[in-house]
Amino acid sequence: RTQHIQARGPTMAATAAIAKALDLKEKGNQAFKNGEYRAAMTAYHEIFMYVHGYSEGNAGAATLPGQTTRPVTKEEMDQIHELKLAHFCNLAMCHMKVGNIPKALANCSKALAIDPQNVKALFRRGKCHAQLGALDESKADLDKLLQLDPSNKDAMRELRALKTRFASHRKKEQKKFAGMFDKLNAEEGEADAATANAMETEAVAMPAGEAGVPSKLGVRIVAEDEKHRVVINRGGGGAEGGAQGGSMTAPPPATAAGGAEAAVAELADDEEEDIGEPLEAPQAFQPSDVLVRAG
Template identity: 35%
Template sequence: MFQLVKREGTGTELPMIGDKVLVHYVGRLLDGTQFDSSRHRENPFSFELGKGLLPVQARCEGSPIHEHCNCSSLCTGLVIKAWDIGVATMKVGELCQIICKPEYAYGSAGSPPKIPPNATLVFEAKESWEMNSAEKLEQSCIVKDKGTQYFKDGKYKQASVQYKKIVSWLEHESGLAEEDEKKAKALRLAAHLNLAMCFLKVKELTQALENCDKALELDQSNEKALFRRGEAFFNMNEFDKAKNDFQQVVQLYPTNKAAKSQVALCQTRIKEQHQKDKLIYANMFQKFAERDSKVRGGLSSKR
């Protein structure tokens, strides 16, 4: 299999196993004969990445999968191997050419009548990811659940990739109906809160702070956002700022025992820091005094 990028996509994000991807494509034989095109149907081809090789019984009509065929009950949304491999490396908006040998396509059986046995195929594919508002909301719920599972498994970076998708899909979405607007806001808030937790886990504290701030823009008295921002400040040794956030949590949510404990811990750290500072300054002044004494002693001996 050979893959040639004809136009670079945008960003750095790549689809992950289980993601639903939308791809426009044109399929040709090596002699240039076109056997299929999603553009002629004016409908992008969609499938879940990583589902594996399409069974021989389910192959028909020359599509990477023909989702409307009646040839077998095995038509379940699986794709030829070349598509699972090729699309996994594509960025949003990327245009590429995928040349696949028979073992990555339809093998010795082919896909009569359009694709002969042992045929090498050429696909020109563009990853779309263009979704309407309803699809974005639906997919956001799906990737939120995926992110939660990754988080439970301790795969924090994979989880953050899922939550970032929600932000990118919904952050600038406008013109939503009132009910959908509420759903979008709730999903964005959850995404930022979960991103903050992921970044706390991997000690990327600046990004944790940024996501807490974003969450607080959506809900200025959010308990989790204030607490997690306090945690980020605490881990950055910004104990005064951390104490302020934890105190806000206590004021707004008096039953939050963890926040009360953190306030006390911050006070302890602040006192310890003051003691260290006093010791540093005391030693510094002592050294200055000793140096000045030596200088004065040297001058006296010269006289």
């Protein structure tokens, strides 16, 4: 067993290594057909052990010091290339069968790194993206596949299923955002109502014609007529009409009427136009004697 392991890789003749890899591929295919996915994975995995470490070049040339790959002919390199693709693509299929979608996707991507136009790898990676919820990435892979193979029925079927999922996803998103907007509108309505109630509570009630009635904020109307209103704020404000100062005490109810008349009269006097101080009494006019000279 130890000698067999040491014989693998670039130390083995390319022809023998390719033959062993082909045998492992057939073994894996048979296990996959029988539903033995774990056994198939083991066989496919071993393929890579026989096909790595080679590069296209002069097969008869001696290996240079420090060279990490062994040169093979173009025909041999083509076979190795196909066996590497089979290794990754078939491993991806086995991982999909056992439900390990992330590993399946990773193997598809490795296959596409070798051959970006590999139809099997594109199809399987598209399905993996769809199962992982990456709908845009899935569509990109399937669209590219159909560009390479427009008659691929499997890809067309997957795209139809993908369009249905896109429509369902859009409906869910619209419903989610509609509910979000309804909630925001409801919250804004509640906030507006609370603000209106607060403003109504803080508003100062001053009914016309009711002198001496205290308001919610301690404001008392002491006098008013059609043009004037005198208000005294017992909470520290001034009287409406320009009076300033600290707290003022409203007049007793018994004198409210007289006080109102005096206040209104005082305001009326204040509004009269100031025409200045009166002049002194005029001096009496004394006409002087007028001499009329005859002509």
